Amino acid sequence: LADVKFRLSEVLPQIAAHLSQRSERGQVAQYIPPLARIDPGKFGMAIVLNDNSVHAIGDAQEAFSIQSISKVFALTLALGKLGDGLWRRVGREPSGDAFNSIVLLEHEKGIPRNPFINAGAIVTSDVLLASHEPRETIGEILRFVQFLAEDSDISIDPFVAQAETATGFGNFALANLLKANGNLQNLPEQVLGVYHHQCSIAMTCRQLAQAGAFLVSEGRNPLNGFQIVAPERARRINALMMTCGHYNGSGDFAYRVGVPAKSGVGGGVLAIVPRIASIAVWSPGLNQHGNSLLGTEALEMLCKEMRWSVF
Numbered sequence: 001l002a003d004v005k006f007r008l009s010e011v012l013p014q015i016a017a018h019l020s021q022r023s024e025r026g027q028v029a030q031y032i033p034p035l036a037r038i039d040p041g042k043f044g045m046a047i048v049l050n051d052n053s054v055h056a057i058g059d060a061q062e063a064f065s066i067q068s069i070s071k072v073f074a075l076t077l078a079l080g081k082l083g084d085g086l087w088r089r090v091g092r093e094p095s096g097d098a099f100n101s102i103v104l105l106e107h108e109k110g111i112p113r114n115p116f117i118n119a120g121a122i123v124t125s126d127v128l129l130a131s132h133e134p135r136e137t138i139g140e141i142l143r144f145v146q147f148l149a150e151d152s153d154i155s156i157d158p159f160v161a162q163a164e165t166a167t168g169f170g171n172f173a174l175a176n177l178l179k180a181n182g183n184l185q186n187l188p189e190q191v192l193g194v195y196h197h198q199c200s201i202a203m204t205c206r207q208l209a210q211a212g213a214f215l216v217s218e219g220r221n222p223l224n225g226f227q228i229v230a231p232e233r234a235r236r237i238n239a240l241m242m243t244c245g246h247y248n249g250s251g252d253f254a255y256r257v258g259v260p261a262k263s264g265v266g267g268g269v270l271a272i273v274p275r276i277a278s279i280a281v282w283s284p285g286l287n288q289h290g291n292s293l294l295g296t297e298a299l300e301m302l303c304k305e306m307r308w309s310v311f
């Protein structure tokens with residue numbers, strides 16, 4: 001571990017220096033108004049090793065909208081509730097389509113391809129909602145993330161949640177089609193109340209890397225020693241992150257970086273190097289698939305230099 005830390009102390013400044021030269025930073029998400037106003041010049045990265053040491057650079061202490069990265073935490077909770085029963089309502093295959101696509105949903109009778117595209121995440125939120133009030137379920141997801149990161153300061157950005165609800169017509173279309181196919185138990189507006197709020201959780205790179213650390217060490221949170229999920233389940237969540245975590249950019253991400261990871265349109269990425277590190281990176285400009293442009297590049301450099309790959 002001492003060599004890993006030494007190497008990180010050399011590599012992280014190199015990555016920051018390299019990326020600060022880049023003028024092409026991708027485009028910040030435009031369809032959620034508060035996200036469209038974020039400074040594309042931001043960049044942060046935090047790495048939590050399995051001895052709990054944190055190695056950070058740049059804007060790693062600034063909170064950003066985790067967006068679809070919340071789907072990892074919601075999936076973890078939903079598997080805790082339904083176990084393998086979840087797979088009757090959502091698949092485990094990459095979709096090859098955009099994160100918000102409705103196309104396959106029509107063909108596949110309301111069974112979304114996987115829990116990380118919007119349609120699949122909306123079903124997952126429906127599972128968590130069960131017969132509760134939306135605000136109880138939103139509180140449950142937020143408390144879970146706070147517990148994982150051991151940080152009660154993590155909160156939901158109400159402006160982002162409100163903007164998503166006001167502009168999320170595509171998500172309403174998905175939820176309505178799911179409901180029409182009998183794959184939502186609750187009403188679309190209630191389910192989307194949960195979904196849009198979980199996407200609006202704001203976290204720093206440091207908090208996010210801490211919250212993901214249970215996926216590094218076979219389901220055990222290194223921060224407090226709690227076994228969050230069984231080892232087998234942690235491996236399976238990682239497998240889904242690897243195959244589906246970057247939507248129709250998942251193949252390219254696996255090729256370039258080679259570790260399980262989940263992105264969000266806020267420009268964050270949570271990447272897991274099994275047995276070694278939990279990494280959170282944030283750069284708000286996105287590539288054509290809606291994944292962080294420089295965040296991916298930073299992970300590519302880091303994993304190459306550190307020789308981190310599941311392959």
Ligand code: GLN
Nearest residue numbers: 067068099118199264265
């Ligand atoms: N809240 C966003 C949406 O539903 C999440 C999408 C994403 O991060 N890819 O469109």
